[in-house]
Amino acid sequence: MKLPSSVCRPDSDGSSALLRSRLRDMTVDDGFQIKSEDDRTDPPKANAEIAVAEHDTLKYRLLGPSLTKPGQDAVDQQKVSEVIYNASKGSKFFNNEESRDKNLTQKIEKILARKRQLERIDLTSDLRRANDYITELELSRDLSQIVVHVDCDAFYAAVEELDHPELKHVPMAVGKGVLTTCNYHARKFGCRSGMAGFVAMKLCPQLICLPLNFEKYTKKAQEVREVLAQYDARFQSASMDEAYLNITQYCADHDMSPDEAVSQLRAQVFETAKITISAGVAANARIAKIASNRNKPNGQFRVASDRATIMAFMRDLPTRKVNGIGRVFERELDAIDVKTCGDIYLHRAFLSKLFGEKAFHFLMQVHLGLGHTSVRPSEEHERKSVGTESTFRDMSGREELRAKLRWIAEELEKDLARTQHKGRTLVLKIKLHTYEVLTRQVVPPKAVAAADDLYAYALPMFQKLEREIPGMKLRLMGLRCTHLKTWIFSASNDPFLPPPNPPPPRPSATTAQRKPTPTATNGKSGPSKTTSKPPRAKNAGRKWSSSSST
Numbered sequence: 001m002k003l004p005s006s007v008c009r010p011d012s013d014g015s016s017a018l019l020r021s022r023l024r025d026m027t028v029d030d031g032f033q034i035k036s037e038d039d040r041t042d043p044p045k046a047n048a049e050i051a052v053a054e055h056d057t058l059k060y061r062l063l064g065p066s067l068t069k070p071g072q073d074a075v076d077q078q079k080v081s082e083v084i085y086n087a088s089k090g091s092k093f094f095n096n097e098e099s100r101d102k103n104l105t106q107k108i109e110k111i112l113a114r115k116r117q118l119e120r121i122d123l124t125s126d127l128r129r130a131n132d133y134i135t136e137l138e139l140s141r142d143l144s145q146i147v148v149h150v151d152c153d154a155f156y157a158a159v160e161e162l163d164h165p166e167l168k169h170v171p172m173a174v175g176k177g178v179l180t181t182c183n184y185h186a187r188k189f190g191c192r193s194g195m196a197g198f199v200a201m202k203l204c205p206q207l208i209c210l211p212l213n214f215e216k217y218t219k220k221a222q223e224v225r226e227v228l229a230q231y232d233a234r235f236q237s238a239s240m241d242e243a244y245l246n247i248t249q250y251c252a253d254h255d256m257s258p259d260e261a262v263s264q265l266r267a268q269v270f271e272t273a274k275i276t277i278s279a280g281v282a283a284n285a286r287i288a289k290i291a292s293n294r295n296k297p298n299g300q301f302r303v304a305s306d307r308a309t310i311m312a313f314m315r316d317l318p319t320r321k322v323n324g325i326g327r328v329f330e331r332e333l334d335a336i337d338v339k340t341c342g343d344i345y346l347h348r349a350f351l352s353k354l355f356g357e358k359a360f361h362f363l364m365q366v367h368l369g370l371g372h373t374s375v376r377p378s379e380e381h382e383r384k385s386v387g388t389e390s391t392f393r394d395m396s397g398r399e400e401l402r403a404k405l406r407w408i409a410e411e412l413e414k415d416l417a418r419t420q421h422k423g424r425t426l427v428l429k430i431k432l433h434t435y436e437v438l439t440r441q442v443v444p445p446k447a448v449a450a451a452d453d454l455y456a457y458a459l460p461m462f463q464k465l466e467r468e469i470p471g472m473k474l475r476l477m478g479l480r481c482t483h484l485k486t487w488i489f490s491a492s493n494d495p496f497l498p499p500p501n502p503p504p505p506r507p508s509a510t511t512a513q514r515k516p517t518p519t520a521t522n523g524k525s526g527p528s529k530t531t532s533k534p535p536r537a538k539n540a541g542r543k544w545s546s547s548s549s550t
């Protein structure tokens with residue numbers, strides 16, 4: 001399904017007719033007003049067109065982030081969007097998505113107004129700077145490596161089908177409330193990951209949904225990884241069911257072409273794990289990722305490692321196909337008539353001023369088909385944060401919510417121990433039953449990693465939110481540590497082992513006057529301090545961000 005043309009297709013002057021009509025009484029920065037003759041003579045008609053267009057963009061938004069998943073190409077997305085729209089209309093989720101869609105539309109109006117201003121000034125210096133950056137990027141192009149992106153086909157569903165072969169030829173999905181994946185038979189009906197189960201049942205009444213079994217999936221993923229390690233011992237796991245490999249050395253050592261090596265790898269995975277994988281082969285990871293979706297399921301696609309082939313491959317590629325461009329950025333780019341990666345070049349002088357330097361650099365690399373060629377284990381990449389979160393049915397009980405917060409702190413402690421990090425900043429995330437997301441952060445006086453400390457510093461932030469939002473009802477809660485500090489993991493600081501017996505304290509004149517350190521009771525505890533309350537941390541309870549999420 002394409003973006004609604006009534007909103008997103010610009011006229012010859014680069015603006016959208018409908019969006020211009022919505023701006024008819026809006027004063028922009030330079031003082032002029034946009035007011036057409038049609039707007040003055042027939043406002044009810046214009047308002048009706050606006051309402052239709054708003055619903056069109058909302059319907060597109062409701063299709064979700066998994067719209068480009070393989071298996072969706074032959075689906076009538078217009079019909080799917082109508083089903084989702086009607087099934088969710090009036091719900092808290094619908095109201096939240098409607099609000100976010102309106103906010104995005106307003107943001108796009110400002111982008112278009114800004115672009116009209118830029119079109120009236122001399123952008124020669126911006127154009128020259130963009131061209132210089134392109135030249136710089138071209139000098140960095142590396143065509144010597146063979147990078148592969150492998151992706152298991154409908155992984156969770158494929159693993160379940162091994163235990164339930166009778167489900168191989170019927171629509172089935174994994175996940176109850178929300179689908180985590182579905183097989184290709186279900187995708188023909190428009191079902192996809194991230195979709196609410198009741199909506200999926202309306203699209204495909206015969207859909208069979210199975211509960212999640214992460215232990216089973218983890219075991220199967222390990223079988224796949226053992227095969228990948230034979231081709232690149234330093235492969236990079238992107239998730240449980242996908243990975244990047246650099247097979248340059250393997251092809252040279254075994255005198256094999258990239259196509260032959262990848263075909264052999266896929267056959268070996270099937271023989272070992274009894275599931276299929278698809279692969280993309282290219283000169284860098286970005287193109288390999290895109291290519292791996294070309295011949296799904298159980299296929300492979302290679303983009304030849306020469307500049308002309310790469311530029312041709314990217315020229316007509318829809319922007320949404322690029323990892324890093326989602327439904328929001330897609331709409332923003334579409335509004336200025338950037339629909340394909342080839343269109344980026346035509347608007348290169350505007351990009352930094354409309355979307356910022358970071359987005360400008362990203363888009364120019366996308367246009368040129370550039371990406372990283374070094375592949376290394378995920379553990380070697382610098383981590384920005386470590387976090388965990390949990391989604392659940394609407395919850396409002398005071399003790400129930402605190403028990404959930406304590407559980408999340410314990411889970412985060414395990415993740416921090418596994419990655420050997422402590423966090424200098426602790427972030428609390430909640431999602432209200434209205435789907436609004438709120439986050440708060442605190443900077444403890446020391447880096448934290450133990451569940452007791454995580455809970456003790458998160459609880460005041462949570463209590464403050466309870467006071468701000470009486471009767472608070474949640475559907476998601478999470479904790480995340482940022483500004484990480486490496487923690488050398490050893491038995492002495494293993495949170496899963498009892499601490500060693502400390503040496504007896506030296507006698508001193510003040511020993512008898514010290515108060516005992518409080519200990520955890522009833523699942524509640526605090527940092528190792530001499531008071532029963534956790535110390536007041538810097539910026540405690542400070543608002544970090546507030547946004548909405550689906």
